[in-house]
Amino acid sequence: MLKLQNISYIKNDLQILSIPDFECMKGEIMGVMGPNGAGKSSLLKICAFLEEATDGSIFLNGHEVSTHTLPLFERRKLAVVMQQSLLFNTNVFENIAIGLKFRKLSKPVIMRKVEEWMDRFQISHLATQHTYHLSGGEAQRVNLARAMVLEPDILFLDEPFSALDFPTKVTLLKDLKAILDETKTTTFFISHDLTEIKYMTNSLTILMNGRITESGRTESVISYPNLMTARFLEQWNL
Numbered sequence: 032m033l034k035l036q037n038i039s040y041i042k043n044d045l046q047i048l049s050i051p052d053f054e055c056m057k058g059e060i061m062g063v064m065g066p067n068g069a070g071k072s073s074l075l076k077i078c079a080f081l082e083e084a085t086d087g088s089i090f091l092n093g094h095e096v097s098t099h100t101l102p103l104f105e106r107r108k109l110a111v112v113m114q115q116s117l118l119f120n121t122n123v124f125e126n127i128a129i130g131l132k133f134r135k136l137s138k139p140v141i142m143r144k145v146e147e148w149m150d151r152f153q154i155s156h157l158a159t160q161h162t163y164h165l166s167g168g169e170a171q172r173v174n175l176a177r178a179m180v181l182e183p184d185i186l187f188l189d190e191p192f193s194a195l196d197f198p199t200k201v202t203l204l205k206d207l208k209a210i211l212d213e214t215k216t217t218t219f220f221i222s223h224d225l226t227e228i229k230y231m232t233n234s235l236t237i238l239m240n241g242r243i244t245e246s247g248r249t250e251s252v253i254s255y256p257n258l259m260t261a262r263f264l265e266q267w268n269l
Contacts, residue, residue, distance in 0.1 A: 062232030
């Protein structure tokens, strides 16, 4: 579904990324891990067409595209959830509905879709609640519902659980994993937490200093890491 070839990303005269080859298959939940400053968020933004690579090619569903040539209908098939819940200054229902309103769907369709996803993320009781009064977990559920209500082809997640306390994180992880498994949504998932990666993903890419050092099935990468990956994961018993 998504393929990068010979991607180079230079910012302020620094080489942030050098990616000869990277791909994410349809229905795959691809995890991306690496130390701080490895270029994970830059890679996500380039894949989501929020940043433009300095050089290289990006293929979406087999067609080469860029931030300038990506048609609006293709861009609308992508959804991004960041670490912080960037919500609008209104209630929960309106936040989840905003993307559907941009697409000029009818009010009955918007009502049905928003109610469905509020129910799936267990936030129906918060429909009229202003976002100022939400807890961190509630806000992130709204953020995820706002993304999933668009039925994206690819969902990009940039450490969406890192600011949550452990019980809240565990519950939301279970709910989101069940939804992704059911919808078969292709997902690009950045995390620092190996437990999250093991639970959520079926493929894993390790990024260090802007370069991919290992990529494969999650279980294989974790169980049989190369030396650099083992050191990063602190798996010393080789």
